[in-house]
Amino acid sequence: MSTSELAPELTSPAGSIAGPGQRTARRRRSLRGRLEPFTVVSYVGVSLFGLFCLIPLWMIIAGSLTDESALARTGYSLFPHPFSLRAYELLFSGQSLFGGYAASLFITVVGTALSIYCTASLAWVIARRLPLVSRPLTIFSYIPMLFHGGLVPLYLLVTQVLSLTNSWFAVILPIMMAPFLVLVAVSFFRALPEEVIDAARIDGAGELRIFFQIVLPLSKPILAVLGLFYAVTYWNEWFMPLLFLSDPSRYPLQLILQNLIANVTNAAALPGATAAQASAPVYQLRFAMTVLTIAPILFAYPFAQRFFVKGITLGATKG
Amino acid sequence: MEHAAQDRRRRRRISKRDSLALLLLAAPGIVWFTVFAYGPMVGLVVAFKDFNIRQGIFGSPWNGFANFRYFLSSGDAWTIVTNTLVLNALFLTASLLAGLVLALMLNEIRGQFYRRFMQSSIFFPYFVSPIVISLMLQAILSGVGGRGGIVNDMLNVFDLPQLAWYTTPGAWPWILTLVKVWQLGGYTSVIFLAAITSISEEVYEAAAIDGASRARMALSITTPLLLPTMGILVVLGVGRIFFGDFATIYAIVQDNGILFPTTDVIDTYVFRSLRTIGNFGTTAAIGLFQSVVGFVFVTAAVLVQRRFQKESAIL
Numbered sequence: 001m002s003t004s005e006l007a008p009e010l011t012s013p014a015g016s017i018a019g020p021g022q023r024t025a026r027r028r029r030s031l032r033g034r035l036e037p038f039t040v041v042s043y044v045g046v047s048l049f050g051l052f053c054l055i056p057l058w059m060i061i062a063g064s065l066t067d068e069s070a071l072a073r074t075g076y077s078l079f080p081h082p083f084s085l086r087a088y089e090l091l092f093s094g095q096s097l098f099g100g101y102a103a104s105l106f107i108t109v110v111g112t113a114l115s116i117y118c119t120a121s122l123a124w125v126i127a128r129r130l131p132l133v134s135r136p137l138t139i140f141s142y143i144p145m146l147f148h149g150g151l152v153p154l155y156l157l158v159t160q161v162l163s164l165t166n167s168w169f170a171v172i173l174p175i176m177m178a179p180f181l182v183l184v185a186v187s188f189f190r191a192l193p194e195e196v197i198d199a200a201r202i203d204g205a206g207e208l209r210i211f212f213q214i215v216l217p218l219s220k221p222i223l224a225v226l227g228l229f230y231a232v233t234y235w236n237e238w239f240m241p242l243l244f245l246s247d248p249s250r251y252p253l254q255l256i257l258q259n260l261i262a263n264v265t266n267a268a269a270l271p272g273a274t275a276a277q278a279s280a281p282v283y284q285l286r287f288a289m290t291v292l293t294i295a296p297i298l299f300a301y302p303f304a305q306r307f308f309v310k311g312i313t314l315g316a317t318k319g
Numbered sequence: 320m321e322h323a324a325q326d327r328r329r330r331r332r333i334s335k336r337d338s339l340a341l342l343l344l345a346a347p348g349i350v351w352f353t354v355f356a357y358g359p360m361v362g363l364v365v366a367f368k369d370f371n372i373r374q375g376i377f378g379s380p381w382n383g384f385a386n387f388r389y390f391l392s393s394g395d396a397w398t399i400v401t402n403t404l405v406l407n408a409l410f411l412t413a414s415l416l417a418g419l420v421l422a423l424m425l426n427e428i429r430g431q432f433y434r435r436f437m438q439s440s441i442f443f444p445y446f447v448s449p450i451v452i453s454l455m456l457q458a459i460l461s462g463v464g465g466r467g468g469i470v471n472d473m474l475n476v477f478d479l480p481q482l483a484w485y486t487t488p489g490a491w492p493w494i495l496t497l498v499k500v501w502q503l504g505g506y507t508s509v510i511f512l513a514a515i516t517s518i519s520e521e522v523y524e525a526a527a528i529d530g531a532s533r534a535r536m537a538l539s540i541t542t543p544l545l546l547p548t549m550g551i552l553v554v555l556g557v558g559r560i561f562f563g564d565f566a567t568i569y570a571i572v573q574d575n576g577i578l579f580p581t582t583d584v585i586d587t588y589v590f591r592s593l594r595t596i597g598n599f600g601t602t603a604a605i606g607l608f609q610s611v612v613g614f615v616f617v618t619a620a621v622l623v624q625r626r627f628q629k630e631s632a633i634l
Contacts (some may be wrong), residue, residue, distance in 0.1 A: 007383070036532055036533045036534070037532075037534065038427060038532065038533040038534035038537065039427045039429075039533055041424070041534075042423075042424035042425070042426075042427035042428060043427075043428060044423055045420070045421075045424045046421065046424045046428060046437050046441070047437070049421060049439045049441055049504065049505075050440040050441055052445070052501065053440050053441050053443055053444050053501060053504075053505065054440050056458075056459065056501075057443070057447075057455075057457040059455070059458055059459070060451075060454070060455060060458065063458060084470045117347070118347040118348045118351055119348065121344040121345060121347065121348060122344075122345050122347070122348025122349065124344060125341050125344050125345040126330055126345075128341070130341070133341075135543065137345065137349075140349070140352060141348075142353055143356075144352065144356035144357070146558070146613075146614055146617050146618075147360070147610055147613070147614050148356065148359065148360070148610060149358070149360045149361075149363050149606070150359065150363070150589070150603070150607065150609060150610055151586070151589050151590060151593065151602070151606055152362070152365060152366075152589070152593065152599055152602045152603035152606050152607025153358070153359035153360070153361075153362025153363055153365060153403070153603060153606070154355075154359045154362075155593065156362055156599065157355070157358050157359055158377060160372065160375065160376070161358075173351075173355060174355055176351055176355070177348065177351050177352070177355075179356075182348070206336065206340055207337045207339065207340035207341050207342070207344070208340045208344065210348060211344060224332050232446055235448070236446075236447075236448035236449070238448065238449065238450050238566070238570070239565070239566055239569070242621075246330075253449055254450050255451050257451070257454070258450045258570070261450070261453060261454055261457070261573075262573055278559025282408070283458075286454060287454075287458075290454050290455075293450075293451060294446075294447060294448075294451060298445075301439070301443065301446065303438075304446075305439050305442060305443075308442070308445075308509075309438075309442075309513075311508055312506075312509050312510055312513060
């Protein structure tokens with residue numbers, strides 16, 4: 001389900017795309033002159049939307065550092081007061097956090113590696129434009145984008161046929177390949193310089209050698225893009241774990257967090273029902289857990305965001 | 320020309336050993352698609368069966384269209400189908416419009432550092448998982464211990480009545496749409512920005528000579544030139560219109576039955592019935608219904624796009 005959420009396929013409206021350097025130079029030239037109303041509106045609009053995006057995140061961070069008693073009495077404030085690390089101490093002293101990280105890391109790392117390998121190798125075979133093979137294979141990987149079996153058959157497949165209940169592979173396998181990303185990789189491979197590959201062929205390299213020693217090293221940008229899309233999907237996935245993992249010691253972070261929320265959700269919705277719960281740092285704990293769940297993304301973000309933009313652009317221009 | 324030559328070179332005969340190697344390369348992918356994409360399609364026969372686990376998928380007795388009849392007569396069918404359509408139409412329209420407007424506005428921002436910082440900030444929500452979104456929303460709407468919350472505090476300031484959001488179904492289509500804009504606005508804007516960079520600068524220069532303002536350029540040049548991109552996004556969105564954004568909706572609503580009248584979509588309904596009733600046949604029937612109608616929507620969308628935007632058609 002979440003893989004279908006990935007970048008949509010796009011074609012650009014016109015011609016080739018200007019490099020970023022060229023673009024900024026041009027923009028500077030054409031934008032000399034007076035400040036126009038629309039520009040002012042734009043600055044204000046974008047800034048407001050930026051705040052709209054970041055404030056919830058900041059609230060969570062601030063909440064995780066605010067003492068539970070203050071959270072209950074005065075609600076949220078943008079600055080943690082009184083400052084407290086109690087939730088983090090509790091989380092780090094327990095077992096479930098480390099178990100959660102282990103599960104999430106396993107699912108993300110192993111899953112991403114498998115995903116990249118399978119996507120790239122299938123895409124390469126399609127990209128070779130082999131007679132009788134490539135076209136059927138394209139259709140073969142396109143149809144699942146349009147039509148799928150749905151939840152019930154998938155559930156039966158994983159639990160009854162493959163007996164993967166409580167295995168992390170039950171989380172990895174169902175979302176291992178995204179048809180859309182296969183097609184993005186195909187268009188990237190088709191744009192590789194044919195001469196290099198021909199030269200290798202003349203030198204007597206076999207198909208496998210060409211793929212592993214020539215194509216893959218030339219394809220680092222697309223591999224990075226695939227890796228990032230898949231890694232985010234795996235890291236954020238919580239529905240497959242919810243379906244297929246029943247042993248709490250194997251829960252990934254998202255599911256631990258989900259449990260932490262679900263246990264008091266309905267009580268929290270009703271005013272006055274929560275006096276008893278206020279004594280334990282339930283809310284502070286949840287916030288701290290949330291922060292720890294998104295922390296890896298925050299650290300990887302400055303690096304990842306660049307590649308993501310590249311990936312979307314790649315989809316936009318190669319379509 | 321060049322392509323034809325390239326094709327010919329590529330179509331060179333390949334040896335047996337080479338084709339074996341290629342088969343080996345493609346095998347994991349083919350196996351995955353066969354098992355996890357096509358396997359469940361075969362499993363859809365469950366929709367026509369009176370399924371029980373002991374006899375398995377193929378051993379269970381057939382029962383024709385009974386599962387479909389049961390679903391259609393249950394009274395929930397109408398609600399969840401309309402919810403699915405309405406919510407997804409709202410999500411699609413709102414996130415596309417937000418993306419377009421954001422892209423037009425980002426395009427006006429000159430300071431490179433500020434521009435990059437803002438782009439990162441509005442793109443960030445795309446990386447946040449549905450579970451985390453759900454927690455943020457709870458913090459904002461219901462605050463700590465079910466009282467307060469920032470939104471209610473603000474309503475208080477303006478002397479407006481506070482609302483118990485999690486017991487007010489009418490508000491949820493809008494809240495969920497806002498969540499979608501938060502989550503996908505920045506992401507969609509990047510897609511549009513990528514398309515904007517391929518618009519030739521000469522057009523803008525000509526417009527500037529004619530005395531067009533920046534607002535006029537955005538409205539009369541950029542927006543029309545973004546229509547093909549918009550078209551594709553709409554087609555893809557319409558193709559998914561029957562697959563309500565399960566992960567986000569379920570993470571937010573959970574099993575809060577009070578909100579079902581406006582938030583229950585096909586996927587959440589299927590999941591809940593599977594878990595609580597355990598009726599595989601009926602839930603598979605709903606899934607099949609969803610897939611078939613979804614397929615019809617995709618095909619219709621693709622055909623319409625082909626008719627009106629031939630150059631940028633997807634298929």
